[in-house]
Amino acid sequence: MWHTGYGIEINLSLPDLGHPDRPDLLREITASVADRDPQLLECLAHHEGRECQSEAGGKSPWMFIRRGRIGGRRPLVASHLPITHKATPTESAQxxxxxxxxxxxxxxxxxDAEAEVPVANRRSVSDAVVTGPDGIRIGWEIQYHHLSPSSVHRRSVNAVEHGITPLWVAKDRTASLIDRAPWARVDDMPWKDIADGKEMLIRGGYRHLQVWKCVPSSERHCLVSEGAGHCGAIHADWFVPALCLPEKKPVHIEDLxxxxxxGESVPVYVPNRGSGRAGRHMWVPASDRALWEEIVGEKAPLPAAPDQEGDDVITFSEQEIDRTCRAGEEGWFVSDARPLRDLNQPTGGFTLPRMPVQRSRDPIQVTHVERVAASAALGCLPWELGPCAGCGQLMHRYGRNAAMYCRACRDVLNGR
Structure with missing residues (x-):
């Protein structure tokens, strides 16, 4: 393609784009079209006066850059801008x-609620802004067609800077906005069902915190041991309502x-703790976020810059520049299907060390965080915790429905 500002050819297959003297060139040409001159990048064939296939197909000779997805590679691909961009009739109605x-x-x-609200600097418009009684402002962004991750992040940061918490809505499990900002996924429903008030469940993006002690009697698997082992530690992780124990009620769009x-439901960002993902955004009950922050001892804000995940890293084939306009050619650089991003899997969670054991008459040395996590895992109040009379492990020892021995010790005493 041709860079009209610098008057240079750009080869997208080279890491330096053919211009090692311009280190910022990649960032400049991959910026959102809304943030640059739409006529900055031109089809090379059009620039050289040769046939440009786009003009006969409702496209323009001006271009933008997208990431392709070919057999695990992520090459940069030059695409023609549409003469006008409009959502499909179905997308518009939904x-x-x-x-x-x-x-x-x-x-x-x-x-208080208002539709089509421009953000203070007018660089973006929220589909709807809902204001709560304490002044919390939620900016609803209904996004039913593809939007680049950088655009999602840019608009989200812009909203936050102006006191609005973004809430992106998708209908597709492959939507690139998933986990790039606070989000929720709904079903792909006919517009008339949406308008008529048919049940509209939040299928992804809303989770509950589950805390459990990793013992043989636990219904959950260990987060650190392979197979069906149990480590004796306390685990905390986030689950969608249907996978909670016991199962939680589904969340409807009206609830959210x-x-x-x-402020009863709040956004939270959980950084990656070992997987290939950058981290997860989700909506959660406010009490669950408070407990999580107390357990892990940290608060993770909205990331300051879009993180590149493993499948987002650009790859370069280092070939000669292609001077032919390929617009409209069947099969030319067709990308593989976008991967599923909403998998409803646990996040990787957080594990606290095994609870300390009381020895003889020494006092129990339990930190505040351990006590909070143990009370959540055992379903009792922090001051109802105490040592098992047999093994000394921390357990529900005092108050209603308490016992002197933990379940493991009771099984031994009963000869099981």
Missing amino acids: HKATKERVVGTATRYGL VLQSAT
Whole structure:
């Protein structure tokens, strides 16, 4: 392609794009079209006066850069900008119906709500902004067609800087916005069902914290031991409602409209703890986030820059520049299907060391964090914790439904 600003050819197959003297060139040309001159990048064939296939197919000779996905590689691909960009009729109808449902729900709950709200600097417009009684502002972004991760991040950061918490809504499990900002996924429903108030569940993006002691009687698997082993530690992890023990009630879009604006449900970012992912964004009950932050001893804000995950790293084939316009050619650089991003899998969680044992008459040395986690795992209040009379492990020792021996010691005493 041709860079109209610098008057140079760009070879997307080279790591330096053919211009080692311009280290910022890649960042400049991959910026959102909204943030640069739309006519910055030109089809090379068009620039040289040769046939440009795009003009006969509703596209322009001006270009943008996207990442392809070919057999595990992520090459840079030059694509022609449409003469005008419009969502499909189906997407437009679903988008409008969802936006109106969010605003209508907020109004019924007595919340302030407004559609098509420009952010202070007017560089972006929120589909709907719902304001809670304490001034919490939630910016609903209904995104039913593909949007680049950088655009999601840019608009999210812009919203946060102006006192708005972004809440992105997707209908596709492959949507690139998933885990790039606070999000929720709904079903791909006909617009009339959305408008008529048919049940609209949050299928992804909302989770509950589960804390459990890793012992043989636990219904959950160990987070650190392979196979079916149990480590005796306390684990904490996030699960979608259907995978909670016991199962939690599903969250409807009306619930999230109300709870996000009142602060009953809040966004949380859980950084990667060992997998190939950069981290996960999710909406959670406010009490669960408070418990999580107390257990892990940290608060993770919205990332300051978009993280590149393993499958986002650009690859370069280092070939000669292609001077032919390929617009409209069947099979030319067709990308593999986008991978599923909403897998409803646990996050990797957090593990606290095995609880200390009381020896003879020495006092129990238990940290505040260990006590908080143990009370959550055992389902009792912190001051109801105490040592098992047999093994000394921390257990529900005092208060209602307490016992002197833990389950393992009771099994031994009963000859099991």
